[in-house]
Amino acid sequence: MITVEHLTKRYGAFTALDDVSFESRPGRVTGFLGPNGAGKTTAMRVVTGLTPASAGTATVLGRPYATLPNPGRHVGVLLDASAQHAGRTGREVLTLAAILTGVDRRRVDAMLELVGLTEKEAARRVRNYSLGMRQRLGIAQALLPDPEVLVLDEPANGLDPAGIRWMRDLLAGFAARGGTVLLSSHLLNEIERVADDIIVIGNGRVVAQGTTTELLAGAGTRVASVDDSALAAALEADGVTVAPLATGGLRADTDPDTVGRLALRAGVALRELRGGDERGLEEMFLELTASSAREGVAA
Structure with missing residues (x-):
């Protein structure tokens, strides 16, 4: 469960988030949508304890992320696949994560198999990975501790159509087992297929939220x-x-x-x-964010 209440984040005179409130519930995939610069990543960073809020609260499993005991065991996070250490191999990245969080190292092999990285690929340095391979590695790291919550920012970037289908099935299965998923993506058709609930943000404010069926019913x-x-x-x-x-x-x-x-x-x-x-999700999204969207962007 993720609960955000009256969340505000200011950078000097600029307000990135303005009184944002929403929930991401267990057993459901919540799609988090908005144009570039709308505040999605800032909200996710606050939720995962990386950015302090100026006002309001964000809790995961009933507590601020930073106060969770060993939060990496409870919350799987992927905010930037390119942030992985370029000099380590894929296997080393996962092994180190297992050591830091106290996870059985045998899960490393299971996660590599789950995300489709071969033994040969796992032995390569991350600097030699494609974007799609980095995304798969990041997802493996997020799932490594068998968390209760996933927070994923644009996880399908760089994935081919088969990879996107795999991602959709993976998230749907995670939610079906009772997990909580907060997912941002610019692939609106995929969000429409996988999300149970949708939050739309523009200019740092929530402009619409509800179940996918409710919002698309119009x-x-x-x-x-x-x-x-x-x-x-x-x-x-x-x-x-x-x-x-x-x-x-x-x-x-x-x-x-x-x-x-x-x-x-x-x-x-x-x-x-x-x-x-x-109407479809793309049309609904464009209507709701027309005043804040940058030309040619629906991220």
């Missing part, structure tokens, strides 16, 4: 036409609340049949008409 109707201004006027004249979408078109607070009927009455040709529950 409301009303998504519609696009040859003249959205005229269509919006026709809908509003009939008492329908309308809002423009960052991805183009309109969201109308009514059912598709009503939108189609009013568009026909107004003589506006439609290009798209569908219920709000048909």
